[in-house]
Each structure stands twice: as C-alpha cells, then as structure tokens.
Amino acid sequence: MFEQDLNQYWKTVVDTIQDGVMIVDIKGTIVSVNKGLEKITGYTRSELIGKPCLVLDCNICEIVRENKGEHWCKLFRDGTVDMRTCLLTKKDGSNIHVLKNASLLYDTEGKVMGAVETMTDITEIIEKDTQIEAFRRELMAEDSFHGILGSSSAMQQVFDIITNAAQSDAPVIIFGESGTGKELISKAIHDVGKRKRNPFVKVNCAALTESLLESELFGHVKGAFTGAYQNREGRFEAAHGGDIFIDEIGDLPLSTQVKLLRVLEEKVVERVGDHRPIHIDVRIISATNKDLMQLIGQGAFREDLFYRINVIPITVPPLRERAEDIPILAESFFRRIQLKSGKKIEGVSNDAMGAMMNYPWPGNVRELKSAFEYAFVSCQESLIQPYHLPPAIFQAKMPKVRKTPANREETKRKQLVEALEKSGGNQSEAARILGVSRVTVWNRMKRFNVNLKKEYKI
Numbered sequence: 001m002f003e004q005d006l007n008q009y010w011k012t013v014v015d016t017i018q019d020g021v022m023i024v025d026i027k028g029t030i031v032s033v034n035k036g037l038e039k040i041t042g043y044t045r046s047e048l049i050g051k052p053c054l055v056l057d058c059n060i061c062e063i064v065r066e067n068k069g070e071h072w073c074k075l076f077r078d079g080t081v082d083m084r085t086c087l088l089t090k091k092d093g094s095n096i097h098v099l100k101n102a103s104l105l106y107d108t109e110g111k112v113m114g115a116v117e118t119m120t121d122i123t124e125i126i127e128k129d130t131q132i133e134a135f136r137r138e139l140m141a142e143d144s145f146h147g148i149l150g151s152s153s154a155m156q157q158v159f160d161i162i163t164n165a166a167q168s169d170a171p172v173i174i175f176g177e178s179g180t181g182k183e184l185i186s187k188a189i190h191d192v193g194k195r196k197r198n199p200f201v202k203v204n205c206a207a208l209t210e211s212l213l214e215s216e217l218f219g220h221v222k223g224a225f226t227g228a229y230q231n232r233e234g235r236f237e238a239a240h241g242g243d244i245f246i247d248e249i250g251d252l253p254l255s256t257q258v259k260l261l262r263v264l265e266e267k268v269v270e271r272v273g274d275h276r277p278i279h280i281d282v283r284i285i286s287a288t289n290k291d292l293m294q295l296i297g298q299g300a301f302r303e304d305l306f307y308r309i310n311v312i313p314i315t316v317p318p319l320r321e322r323a324e325d326i327p328i329l330a331e332s333f334f335r336r337i338q339l340k341s342g343k344k345i346e347g348v349s350n351d352a353m354g355a356m357m358n359y360p361w362p363g364n365v366r367e368l369k370s371a372f373e374y375a376f377v378s379c380q381e382s383l384i385q386p387y388h389l390p391p392a393i394f395q396a397k398m399p400k401v402r403k404t405p406a407n408r409e410e411t412k413r414k415q416l417v418e419a420l421e422k423s424g425g426n427q428s429e430a431a432r433i434l435g436v437s438r439v440t441v442w443n444r445m446k447r448f449n450v451n452l453k454k455e456y457k458i
Contacts, residue, residue, distance in 0.1 A: 021033065021034040022116070042092055100119050169283050172311070175316065176318070228272075237278060245286070254301075268280065293306075319367075343379075355394060359393045374390050375388045416445065
C-alpha cells in the first residue's frame with residue numbers, strides 16, 4: 001500500500017524539487033520534465049516532451065556523445081554523469097550554468113529503458129566567482145600601492161616616501177588638493193607601518209563644530225556640558241598604540257590647536273571637563289588642502305604647531321600633473337563600476353580616453369571616478385564615448401598633438417633599459433637614476449619583460 005501511495009504522489013514530489021529533472025528514453029527523446037526544469041530553461045513541458053534532448057544545447061554533449069558503436073551517448077555506455085558543470089541554452093537564447101548529474105533507468109528485468117538527469121542552476125555562483133576573480137585582479141594590480149593607483153614618477157616618489165615614513169613614529173602631514181587621495185595615503189602609511197595591527201582612527205576637522213571637535217578628539221566626562229550624560233573616550237584614546245588621521249587640520253580652531261600641541265609635546269590628553277592627564281601612544285598623521293604658511297601669516301594657524309606636525313611632509317600631485325596615470329585610474333574605475341552595476345559596457349573608446357587625457361580635472365581623482373559613474377548611467381552603447389562623459393569633460397577643447405598611452409609606456413621601457421645599462425644591471429642604482437624605488441624597477445622589468453640576466457652582464 002505504501003509503495004502504491006509513493007507511485008501515486010511521485011509526480012507531486014518531483015515537481016516540488018527546485019532543481020530541474022528530465023527523463024529521456026534510450027533514443028534521447030524527452031519523455032518527462034518537472035516544473036524546476038521549466039523554470040530553469042524557460043520551456044514549457046509541452047514544448048519539451050517528445051523533443052530530442054539536443055534542444056537544450058548542452059555544451060558538454062560534444063564531449064560525451066559518440067556516433068560510433070552500440071551507444072550513441074556516453075551516458076548510456078558508462079551509466080552515469082557525475083557533477084558535471086555545463087552550459088545550457090534557454091528558450092530566449094541566453095545561456096545558463098548548471099551542475100548536471102545523470103543515471104540510467106532499468107526495468108524489472110534489468111534492461112535499460114532510459115535515463116534521468118538532474119540539473120542545478122549555478123549561474124549565480126559562477127557570476128560571483130567571476131566577480132571575486134575580478135576583484136582579486138584589481139587588488140593585485142601592478143600599478144597599485146595599497147589601494148593607490150599610479151605609475152608616474154611623481155606617484156612613485158610618493159610611494160617611496162610612504163614606505164619610509166611608515167617606519168617612523170614621527171608626525172606626517174599630507175598636502176594636496178581636494179580629491180587627490182590624501183586619506184588613502186594616510187591609510188597606506190598605517191598599513192605599511194609598525195602600528196598596522198593597532199587602531200587607525202580618523203577625524204575630519206571641517207565636519208565638526210569647535211565644541212564637538214574637542215569632545216571627539218579628547219573625550220569628555222559626565223556633566224562636562226549639556227548632553228554629556230556619561231563619560232566618553234576621545235579619538236586619541238581610541239587610537240592608543242596606533243595612528244590617528246586628522247583630516248583638514250587647517251580648519252582646526254586656535255583653542256583646539258593649543259591642546260593638540262600639548263598632545264604632541266607631552267603625549268597626554270585631558271577629557272573635556274576633567275583635569276586628569278591620560279597618557280597615550282599615538283602617531284599623528286594630518287592632511288590639508290590649504291596653505292598653512294598663509295594661514296600662519298593670517299594668524300589662523302599656530303606656527304609652533306605647524307613645525308610639530310610638519311616633520312615628514314608628503315605632497316600629493318594633482319591629477320593634471322600626472323596625466324599618464326589617467327588610463328590606469330580609468331581602467332580601475334571602469335572595472336569597479338562595471339562589476340557593481342552589472343551593465344554590459346565593454347570598454348572606453350579612444351576618443352573618450354582622449355577627452356579625459358585633455359581635461360584638467362580640478363576635482364582630481366574623485367572627479368574622475370564621478371565621471372565614470374555618470375558615464376555608466378548615460379551610456380546605452382557597448383563603448384563609452386565622449387558624449388557619455390559629463391559636459392565639462394566632453395566640451396573641453398582637444399589639443400593639436402597628444403602622446404598616446406602606448407608612447408608613454410614605450411618611453412618608460414626605454415628609460416628603464418638605459419638606467420639598467422648605466423648601472424651595469426644594478427637595480428638599486430637604476431632606481432636611483434630613475435628617481436623611483438627598487439621595487440618599482442623590479443615591477444617595471446616584469447611588466448616590460450626586461451630580463452636582467454639575458455640582456456645585461458653583471
């Protein structure tokens with residue numbers, strides 16, 4: 001009785017399964033499918049039953065099918081197909097990735113009467129794997145230094161200073177226009193340095209009022225001011241043992257500058273409303289887009305504080321002064337936004353790249369990223385064209401003569417070879433000649449396929 005009930009409700013059981021199930025006879029004709037297969041392929045049951053299984057255009061059929069001998073299909077010869085990843089064609093012509101299992105069906109006398117196949121839709125998994133691989137390539141990009149992109153000599157010098165500054169506990173100050181990536185540089189200093197396993201705390205002086213800023217930096221005690229309902233540690237305490245990044249330090253009020261100066265000199269903080277000193281071990285990294293010497297002349301910034309924070313200065317060049325980095329940055333932003341949006345845009349046209357190379361980028365790298373976000377919204381074609389970019393970039397006047405990225409790359413290779421020849425193959429000396437780090441020389445040798453042992457005698 002139980003077996004009869006199973007047979008009666010078997011179709012309901014199979015239709016409940018989300019995976020696709022298909023039964024074929026010994027000639028490969030489809031005799032039964034479940035709702036899962038209808039959903040996966042887009043075909044209805046009536047459109048599939050009676051049709052050869054070739055209708056699904058499985059890409060591994062060419063591998064398993066045989067045209068000679070007793071068996072027309074490898075499945076009927078070997079008896080099973082286990083965990084095979086394959087590509088099917090849906091009714092609408094699109095492809096779908098599935099994981100296929102198959103086995104033969106026998107009658108009561110042991111004679112083969114057909115086969116059953118199960119198919120699991122793994123398209124989403126495949127797409128995620130593709131995204132992960134793309135992100136991995138992004139992270140391993142040759143022209144990337146801890147998330148900062150650039151192969152220009154100006155940026156290579158910045159990378160060298162970052163590496164050297166990271167080994168010191170002296171205060172670092174980063175100068176640069178808005179949008180040049182000062183925060184990324186501060187994070188790179190932390191990630192490369194001795195304090196990388198300890199906190200990295202950020203605070204933006206321009207985003208807070210004077211009263212809130214002191215509380216954020218130094219903390220407060222209960223009752224120190226209206227709304228101070230409990231004790232709170234400040235950013236300096238939170239950063240103990242690590243680094244604190246003070247962005248837009250040029251906007252720091254004079255009263256707060258005095259307290260910051262004491263922190264630098266005595267390595268102690270006092271919470272607002274309290275006079276008990278709290279000893280801290282914090283390295284200060286600051287940044288500004290303002291001319292601090294001009295502010296000192298105006299009486300808006302303390303000269304003694306300036307010399308305390310200006311121990312290791314790093315100046316980030318604006319994008320217009322390192323135009324050779326635009327193609328690298330453009331490629332990175334394109335890939336990231338493409339992955340995020342899922343939009344089927346294949347690349348950037350030469351004309352669009354030319355427009356970007358010509359534009360002065362007053363908003364620097366941040367503006368370049370915004371331009372790609374704009375382009376991905378406006379572009380409905382396979383390539384981003386100049387008219388897909390923001391109007392200010394598209395309407396910029398093109399120069400009469402421009403160097404192409406390929407010419408710049410060839411120039412770099414020539415300079416590398418000449419430096420290696422002058423140094424007798426010594427990479428450290430070649431790095432000094434080029435004004436870059438030894439690691440940069442090694443990376444360029446790898447990128448330009450310059451074989452030291454093959455081309456130079458040591």
